[in-house]
Amino acid sequence: MTTDSSLLNSELELQQQEELYQQLLLQTMGKIPTENPDSKVIRPQPGMCVKTLSEPGHQKIFVNICQSNSVPLPPEISREELVELLQSEDPSGYRVPMSLGEPHTEVDNNSQGCTAYDVVVNQEFFQQCQEDPLFQQFVILVSLEGLENKYNLELSRDWKVLKNRKFLGSVSEQNIRTKSRPVIQELQPPYVPRPEFTLLIEPPAGEPEYLIAEIQLPGVPSARSLVLDVGEDRLTLTARPSLFHLDVFHAFLVDQENSVAQYNNSTQVLTVTMPVVSS
Template identity: 85%
Template sequence: MMTNSSLLNSELELQQEEELYQQLLLQTMGKMQTENPDSKVIRPLPGICVKTLSESDKKKIFVNICQSQSVPQPPELSREELVELLQSEDPSGFRVPMSLGEPHTEIDNNSQGCTAYDVVINQEFFQKCQEDPLFQQFVILVSVEGLENKYNLELSRDWKVLKNRKFLGSVSEQNIRMKSRPVIQELEPQDGFTPTARRPEFTLLVEPPAGDPEYLIAEIKLPGVPSSRCLVLDVGEDRLVLTARPSLFHLDIFHPFLVHQEKSVAQYNKSTQILTVTMPVVSS
């Protein structure tokens, strides 16, 4: 099999440009990086550009699925496991780490205004998705669902991968979270397990109810969970992920506020079997 050296050189130049950009960025933003060691500014590489429509007004939406080594890899997933996952009731139960950027206005090929979103996934996982159309469709699906949850959108599933465009607009840096902070405190006891994994019932409350929000409070019902030791909680800036093991509950939601991860706390009440997560809202 012959190798196109120009493609390899082009890829190498992109990698070198990213490294140089990171060095310059760290020099100019050194203080910010020192103050917030749990996050990192990255400049992702272009990947694929997906065209779809918003269901409400049928406006064009473009999803730039980008790649970076700075984003963690998802768990190993074989093609057979992916087929089984897609046939399940909740394919979103498999978590793909990704960074979801803010919407930006662009101009399409018809000189019309449109909205684009940038999604960044792990570079090795992106390459795997490129090799198998089934994986590519899966990563587009979870990207679209992630944007819908975060920005309260409804996007058409009749999407199209653009052949001659890897990115709409210009690649810009993103600030990604490097580590999560699981915070669970335990109150009182009770037993019991149910065998089937499912999405738990939950409510999101804002305190105070009127005016500027100070706290976002998630109350999650977890019947059958005997102890906080069965829970894995990941509180992100705008995302909450909870897993109750073994294969009991899984919840992965985006919320409409930026919260202080390091100041968030959680309590699991064994009597009511409710997990309460209190997240201070970052003031705008």
């Protein structure tokens, strides 16, 4: 897919003019006293609307990921670097500036009440996320974790990007700081500890039939807090919110479809049994 850069530049100029107009209009109406050099009022542009659920109540949550050039651009990162970052145990070296708005009550397509949050990222970065599914997944993950940290939430990672809706509710102004303690947060994912684990081979001698992972997860109340992914030669586990993260490769090729996992609430140990295809 090719993009006409002149059209993008034109849209960026119109966005800047619109933000300036909105700020001047608010000043004229007396809604803000004078221009504060440490902050500014912006009206972000809609980007995409993500539907998810709160845990454990399964209430509908909508995240409006918006765009504005008033939010700083994150450091440049390649796709390869992003893949490596997502696989690392501590991806805190890459920061995404964003503004996290207050929750607001809305009505969904079924006329049911729901809660929506507005997240604003840099417009150029948002366009990059739209062009690459990996970057889109990353900005959604960062947005969800930012909301969890700020509002003490637990959000499902089983989300859905709405195709025919870019925003739920109405776009409202946001007051963002440009100096001091910013409302634009450099969202630094917290360090997530790696749990203790062992990999066992059954039978211990001869041709291996099963690879068994036993993972210690103290403090995890139930399996509902766990997100497990069994790959052919890789095992990843996340205990939310930000309790543990495990990402390991092993020397066996396992049968993903017939692998099973069981979490013991008493011992707080997760056991993953994976049939071995070959070594």
